Amino acid sequence: MIVFRIVIAALITSTVAAHAESCPRPDTLGTARVLTVDPKTYPRVGKQSFPDTLPLGDREVVLTFDDGPNPPTTSKILAALASECVRATFFMIGQSAAAHPQLVKRMAAEGHTIAHHTFAHADLKKVSFEKAVEQIDRGISADEMALNGKATSVPTTPFFRFPYFESTPALLDLLQSRRIAVFGADFWASDWNPMTPQQQLELVTGRLKANGKGIILFHDTKGQTAAMLPDFLRYLRNNNYKVVHIVPPTASSRAISH
Structure with missing residues (x-):
């Protein structure tokens, strides 16, 4: 029993880093806590693609955005996040x-996590293994x-998401061997479909109510998402949801875990 408690305590320490810094404006949503995601512990997460997801409590959400950066829309999304002291x-x-x-530098300077999504958004299931690896590595290299x-x-941040969520067993094994966590999502805003910001707000809040918590997928290249986001963040604040910010292990914690 003592050994079991030690293991559980170590797992909690490896995944939950600390509460986020308090926002200087008390009337904002804020970032409730920071979750350190070690790819060794969580190699693949997101219920839409994998059996497991992140250890989130009820009414906790992780905000993720794909396909950017795109200055006209990403800048608006960063402004909305900053206005509510939220990190994504x-x-x-x-x-x-x-x-x-x-x-990219601005996103990092404002405290957001920079993760990877290939070089040109290719469907990696439709190309050879060698070309898929090239897309992954070239994308990471350009981001870095x-x-x-x-x-x-x-x-720097070993987090990766497959375009279209299309992976192969060989690519999943490769990324796991390289200690790169693969992210799916627990649900998404479907913002690749044309709709008004209000329609998108209703769709994603409905899915949030149904799921109760989870990793949410948006696209920071979409004007409707940029227009909708302030209202969505306000909805989270008014309905007692909490935002969790995910980060990779530090170099020192990775060394200890080996």
Whole structure:
């Protein structure tokens, strides 16, 4: 029993880093806590794609955005997040990151997590294994160059999401061997479909009510999402939901875990 308690305590320590810093404006949603996601513990998460997801409590959500950065819409989304002191995770397309490095740096400077989504949003299930790996590595390298000025296929943040959620067993095994966590989602806003911001708000809040918690997928390239987000964040605040910000383990914690 003592050993079991020690293991549970270690697991909690490895996944829950700390409560987020308090927002200076008390009337905002804020970021409730920071969750450290170790790919060794959580190699694949998101109920729409995998059996497991992140250890979230009731009414806790993780906000994720795909396909950016795109200055006209991403800038509005960053402004909405900042106005509510909320931090999110952006799964970026490498060629877009290469085209807008200052926006990538801004996202990181404002406390958001920079994650990866291939170089050109290819469906990796429809190309050879070698080409798929090239897309993954080239995307990571472009993101790292935009963020840190150094091209490397070893990501600062080892979080990856497959375009269209289309993976293969071989690619999943490769990413797990490289200690890169693969993210699906627990539900999404379906913002790839044309709709008004109000229609999208109603859709995603309905799915949130049905799920109660989870990793939510948006796209920061969509104007309707940028227009809807302030109202969605207000909905979260008014209905007692809490935002959890995900981050990778620190270099020191990774060394200890080996």
